[in-house]
Amino acid sequence: MLPDIEPMLARLKLRHFRLLTAIDDNGSLLRAAEAVGISQPGATKALQEIEDAIGHPLFVRTNRGLRANELGHCVVRYARLIQQDVSHLREEMLGILDGHGGRLAVGTIMGAVPLLTHHLTRLMDRNRAIRVELVEDTSASLLGLLDAGRLEIAICRTSVSARPEKYVDARIWEEELAVVANVRHPLASSSATLRDLAESTWIVYAANMPMRLYLEQEFKAQELRFPTSLVETTSAFATLALLQRNPDFVALLSTEVANVLSRTQTTTILPVRLPARSEPYYLVRSRSRALSPIAARFWTDVVANPGEHID
Structure with a gap:
């Protein structure tokens, strides 16, 4: 069993977290000790203190040095976050003082x-x-x-x-929504409906996200089967790259993002009427x-x- 949080907080120090990330980075207690500026016996003692405080070993000893076990990977990840937070703390204090x-x-x-x-x-x-x-x-x-x-x-x-x-x-x-495609899309210069795009490959958000739900509802309202050829992403850059490379792909985006992408002159907003706004x-x-x-x-x-x- 893991100890309660209060004993862990009382025994773990910031120097322990520095040592953990150094061990993970270097794979060697000797090199980790050198990286944080302590002796190897001091590093050995500190690692023992850490594992005693947590109540479990964190590293596997191998011929090549130390390798984090599953619990060790978890602890090292949080050790990095704690050091990052301390760095952010200093940045914020400097900003306040300045x-x-x-x-x-x-x-x-x-x-x-x-x-x-x-x-x-x-x-x-x-x-x-x-x-x-x-x-x-x-x-x-x-x-x-x-x-x-x-x-x-x-x-x-x-x-x-x-x-x-x-x-x-x-x-x-x-939010207002727009259907965006490559400027070479077959319907780029003509009127279009969702029915015309039912067989297209759509770039969409993951299932259950508000914009995805909106698109599914629009297809259902027009008694159309929702497309099966999908690329799911939340990245505007990935969406732009996919639209640029594939003239037959389409994406549902906010009009603000659609307008930003259209400034590349490689994408365009298709004249597809969407009767409702998103959330x-x-x-x-x-x-x-x-x-x-x-x-x-x-x-x-x-x-x-x-x-x-x-x-």
Whole structure:
């Protein structure tokens, strides 16, 4: 059995986490000791302290040195995250001391990338030394990062969560959708319907994501079988690369992202009428955590001026 968290916290030190990642990087206790600036006997003792605190061995001793076992891989992964958090802590404190506000970790779904980048640019124009971490992912993944404290704010949808009450959200944008294809698509210069595209290969979000559900509902409403030839991705860059390479592929995107991609002059918005809008975007934060000063300023700015990114 694992010990309770309090004894673990009392016995594990930051130097232990440095040693764990050094062992994993070097595969040798001697080289790890040199990397963190301690003697080999000191490293041996520290590793024993770590394994005693956790109650299990973390490495397998082989002829080639030390190799993390399954539990060791887990502990090393969190050791890296802890060191990264300490680094972020220092960055944020430096920013506060310098009067610039520190660091902001923010996430977004693909469709809201243009909106987010506009507001981040405004923020960074006023706070030149701010450090920003930007994560693009699905709503479900972004909410998980909010829960874990890896992000302070996300633009996403809380409807995918089983417990939306855990979040504070503000409705900031009504998403409109467009069907996008290569400029050489057979229907690029003519009117089209979903029926015309039923046999196409579609680039879509994964099942149960709001935009995917919307597309499935549209096909069902028009009594059409949902396409079976699919590429699932949340990446705008992957979507663009696929559309550029395959003139017969189509993708359902927010009109903001569709307009950004069309500036490459390799994709175009097909004249397909989509009668309904998708679910709105929300600015979301964890209800259980207070925002840092820079995150609070960002939140206030986006809520007060949500549509300023539109030309």
